[in-house]
Amino acid sequence: MTEYAPGAVIVISSHVVRGSVGNRAAVFALESLGFPVWALPTIVLPWHPGHGPSTRLTFAEDEFDHAIDDLIRAPWLSEVKAVLTGYFGNAAQPRSVARLIEALRERNPDLLYVCDPVMGDVGGLYIREETAVAIRDALIPLASVATPNRSELEWLVGGTLSSNAEIIEAALSLGPSRMLVTSAVPMMAGGTGNLYLSGKHALLAEHRLIDNPPNGLGDLTSALFLARLLAGVSDERALQLTTASVFEVLARTAKRGGDELTLESDASSLATPMALIQMRRLVHPAQRPKRSSALFAFRVCVRSLRETVAIKAAAR
Numbered sequence: 001m002t003e004y005a006p007g008a009v010i011v012i013s014s015h016v017v018r019g020s021v022g023n024r025a026a027v028f029a030l031e032s033l034g035f036p037v038w039a040l041p042t043i044v045l046p047w048h049p050g051h052g053p054s055t056r057l058t059f060a061e062d063e064f065d066h067a068i069d070d071l072i073r074a075p076w077l078s079e080v081k082a083v084l085t086g087y088f089g090n091a092a093q094p095r096s097v098a099r100l101i102e103a104l105r106e107r108n109p110d111l112l113y114v115c116d117p118v119m120g121d122v123g124g125l126y127i128r129e130e131t132a133v134a135i136r137d138a139l140i141p142l143a144s145v146a147t148p149n150r151s152e153l154e155w156l157v158g159g160t161l162s163s164n165a166e167i168i169e170a171a172l173s174l175g176p177s178r179m180l181v182t183s184a185v186p187m188m189a190g191g192t193g194n195l196y197l198s199g200k201h202a203l204l205a206e207h208r209l210i211d212n213p214p215n216g217l218g219d220l221t222s223a224l225f226l227a228r229l230l231a232g233v234s235d236e237r238a239l240q241l242t243t244a245s246v247f248e249v250l251a252r253t254a255k256r257g258g259d260e261l262t263l264e265s266d267a268s269s270l271a272t273p274m275a276l277i278q279m280r281r282l283v284h285p286a287q288r289p290k291r292s293s294a295l296f297a298f299r300v301c302v303r304s305l306r307e308t309v310a311i312k313a314a315a316r
Helices: 023-032 061-073 092-107 129-142 150-157 164-174 217-230 235-256 267-271 293-315
Strands: 008-016 037-045 080-085 112-115 178-184 191-197 202-208 278-282
Touching: 008 023, 008 217, 023 037, 023 217, 023 267, 037 061, 061 092, 080 092, 080 217, 092 129, 112 129, 112 217, 129 150, 150 164, 150 178, 164 178, 164 191, 164 202, 178 217, 191 235, 202 235, 217 235, 235 267, 235 278
Parallel strands: 008 037, 008 080, 080 112
Antiparallel strands: 178 191, 191 202, 202 278
């Protein structure tokens, strides 16, 4: 990663004392791939809540907002080429971060903003609904790329998504021009996948499912995908490398019996993954044959006639 001059990435998410989730995962991945990182925690925890209750160190809303003001005024702001956001501790924080994104875009319209809407899983939301609403309303519209898991996408669009076709339609309706949906519907037996959607392409990257994975896979996925895009890699190659890296780290962690991703032992997997990934091209709505307007109008007329006949018959 030395052939280009990498820009800095601002990473805004949770921080844990022990573990490889939130900022701990994202910062390690980005710095391992050669990117300077400005890291701002939204909350500090001794460990991931999945390991049991612990003290939450929080920031007052006005203090966090003042820190955002400091970043907007920072003399080094021109260094920043991308922003990654994840977990938020309250509903005010996404709105503050939105001001930062807008200020950065005024200086650099090409700013890459990856929004990982960390809000829930198959069990539903695990943050307050008002915070999830703030992420949806203040940050998703600003995102260059959004990286929800399937459950988060379901909440964002307000419906169940049981097929990849439904995931694609939901992603297109949400707004970001590019979306990477984790935990997509697998096409291979015993697998899981990441579905990437852009304006013209729908790609599915699959690998073997590993039971009871540790936390932090979404944080790692978002950071690695951002890094590959910043490095100028094509979208398809970025998806393949990202999925391979995450699967390889996960498989090695599982083999060791770790309860946290062992990033420190598997840095090589972030840069040069060797895992094999199944890549598939799915049908994008833009690639579907368009029905002629005359045929469509004819079918509408026939449907209307049938409904009229049915109504008259029922009235007799």
